[in-house]
Amino acid sequence: MTEPLEGPHLTHEDRQFLDQLIQQHVGKPGMLLSVLEKIQERQAQKYLPLECLEHVAERTGIPSAQIYSVATFYSLFNLKPQGRHSVCICRGTACHTRGSQRLLDSVRLQMGQHLEDGDEGSADKISTTTADGEFTIRTVACFGQCALAPVVEVDHQIRSHVNERALSREIETLRHEKH
Secondary structure, eight states, X not given: OOOOOOOTTOOHHHHHHHHHHHHHHXXXXXXXXXXXXXXXXXXXXOOOOHHHHHHHHHHHOOOXXXXXXHHHXXXXXXXXXXXXXXXEEEOSHHHHHTTHHHHHHHHHHHHTOOTTSSOXXXXXXXXXXXXXXXXXXXXXXXXXXXXXXXXXXXTTEEEOXXXXXXXXXXXXXXXXXXX
């Protein structure tokens, strides 16, 4: 039996890491979620490379479509490289009625982003990274923090009752932060 073809960008070290990771989690509840989370954590730009997903499918026997479905269902997973900083704006009903669209428009204007610049999905679900790779701007359906609306997550920290001016200042602070 011949060895199956590997993804073109996976190094020997990558394949070893993935195989070891799969072996550690095989048969455990939540195996796929755990494996995907570890893969994303390992990437400098915090995303799931397609080659890694294909390798996981090949080694586990889980259909590629199912792995892709899981990776796209959970908002914590990213299929594209992410910026050094992230700004994630809630689009749930409470946040929407309290101005999250204005926050999104303001952030995008501040970043020089336009609706057609690399958006994924509809205007309700956006994920775009600035050309310099510094910021990823995303939206989520709901953070489940409705009493704190509008809610924004900046670098994985929840901010509540956010207004345009405060968010703009926070982004400028991050923009001028040393690498």
